[in-house]
Amino acid sequence: MTVHDTRIPARAPLYGPAFDSDPHATYRMLRQFGPIAPVQLAPGFDGCPQGITGWLVLDYDVALHLLRDPQTWSKDPRGWESTLPADNPLQPMLGHRPNTLFTDGPEHARLRAVVTDSLALIDTGRLRTDVQQLADQLIAQFSRDGHADLIAQYTRPLPGLVFNNLFGGEQYGPDLVNALGGMLDADPQRAVAAGAAFFQYVTTIVTTKQNRRGPDLASWYMDHPHALTQEEVTHQVVLTLGAALEPLSASIGNAISRALADRQRYTDLTNGTVAARTAVEEVLRSEPPMANYGCHYARHPVQFYGAPIHPAEPVLISYAAINAELPTTEGSGGAHLAWSAGPHACPARQPAMLLAVTAVERLLNALGDLDLAVPREQLTWRPGLFQRSLAALPVRFSPLH
Ligand code: HEM
Known part of the structure; x- marks a missing residue:
């Protein structure tokens, strides 16, 4: 043969x-x-x-x-x-x-520069503080329960809330989080409705920022010297959120679940012998989210x-x-x-690592005796060839009072 x-x-x-x-x-x-x-x-x-x-x-x-x-x-x-x-x-x-992912040559360079130049304007210190605060708020919602599904309650909403801040979305964060959750619904009608809600969220952000710029990604996309039309801005916002949120959720969830499946690794991570960054790097290599x-x-x-x-x-x-x-x-x-390579390689490694590492650190520091509720081999993965991401991550821990 x-x-x-x-x-x-x-x-x-x-x-x-x-x-x-x-x-x-x-x-x-x-x-x-x-x-x-x-x-x-x-x-x-x-x-x-x-x-x-x-x-x-x-x-x-x-x-x-x-x-x-x-x-x-x-x-x-x-x-x-x-x-x-x-x-x-x-x-x-x-x-x-018509976004940077599906274009070639000069058109790709034109659109990609808007994304990379705008990502470069992110204030790293503010991003870290945002992630910490939003992570703490989410953890506070389940820390007394002694159990949680970390995908539904932490790894999925957290990147959505952080990116809502990065896009200057203010009070619209929950709209984005709800839409994202619904887009995975097994019921096709609810999934389609959630897709429409996601698009509505992006439209709201873009129209709001047209009239009221701020120090945020949406405004920087609009004010970039490459002068994108409003439609082009909308497409790059949709792509950025689409490209950012799922792999971030997966990298946080995969890193936490691997750490919890290996008690020595969990101990090393919680006592500082191994850095959370190492756990995220390991996931990128051995279980790349994309x-x-x-x-x-x-x-x-x-x-x-x-x-x-x-x-x-x-x-x-x-x-x-x-x-x-x-x-x-x-x-x-x-x-x-895990970040691909060549002209279309991920333009967001730095903010993505900062967000994923801070999310892992914050959770492991906040909760004691964290453990998987079922063995890792029994966890279910979301179907589909494109992503490697858990459908649910049930855990137990000592409740906080
Ligand atoms: C751990 C998290 C992430 C991983 C593993 C990841 C991985 C990747 C990969 C593999 C690609 C290449 C796409 C392809 O295969 O066709 C890509 C492209 C891209 N990523 Fe990421 N990404 C992550 C986070 C993010 C974040 C946070 C953002 C936004 C701020 C982002 C924005 C993009 C964009 C816009 C592209 C398209 C670039 C182009 O076509 O020129 N990614 N990413």
Whole structure:
């Protein structure tokens, strides 16, 4: 059997209970294809009985080659989208919007500079204080109970409240948090209503800031010399929140759950032998919140490490599979791809680390005898190929009085 042998019948699905509970078993199986493997991204649906196929890059050097070669690879999904019904299940994550994630070349540089220049204006000291205060307020809401679901009550609302402050949202923080919670609702109608509430939140922020600027990200996006239209500002705000909140929640939740599953590690973290930053770094490497993304399209038919890639096929980078194969070095942790690389690498590492590390520190310092309510192997993960994030994180602790 040769690599990419057309006789290999099935493409491995990146969905379903088996993939969701142990994605690494699928990644190991896919390595038989070499550094890039054919995959099934979504099952068949009305208007597309064969489902959605694509490719998954599993090797660090091959991923860097792709991520750093915008001459061959584009981020613009519109060629692929034109082959599918508009309501396809990957549309929310992969469908085109005029933001920095889905643009190339000068247009990408123009939009990305607005985001990076504005993030650079964040006052780090104020951000740390905000995270501490908001974390303490959330912890106070459950600290007398002796138990909590840290995803619903801490890791998910905290980044939402912090970013509401960063965008100058003031009293609208709870609106954002409610919308975010609802967007994960299993009931499709409630999820759609929450999506509309999220968009309403962003519209409110943008229209309010049009009339009343402040020292916040929304105002800095508007006042940037690249002179974005109001619609462009709205799209970059939606992207920033979309890109920030889920991976932040996942990195905090994954770091806390790993620490609690290993009592020695928990002791080391609470007595200061190991820093919370190390716990977050470890999660980025071993359980990257963005598990598979970095979606690219060949600008023309190309043979890529033996894989015959057609322009209308999504090629994704498996940050999770790649990180799992990289050698670790004690202390620094070594290289990893959790932030991606190349022109579309995450522009927010610094504020993201500050927020995640402070959130972990604050929780571990506030509560004594924190423990998982069920063994870590029994925790459930949110379905989906893009993120590695817990559905719930039930914990027990000594109630505070
Ligand atoms: C631990 C938290 C985070 C992780 C692990 C993470 C990871 C990533 C990754 C892997 C990408 C590449 C996207 C792709 O694969 O196509 C990315 C892009 C991006 N991230 Fe983050 N991110 C985090 C937090 C944030 C935060 C807090 C913000 C906002 C302040 C943010 C804003 C963005 C934006 C705007 C992009 C698109 C950049 C572009 O296309 O030029 N991220 N991030």
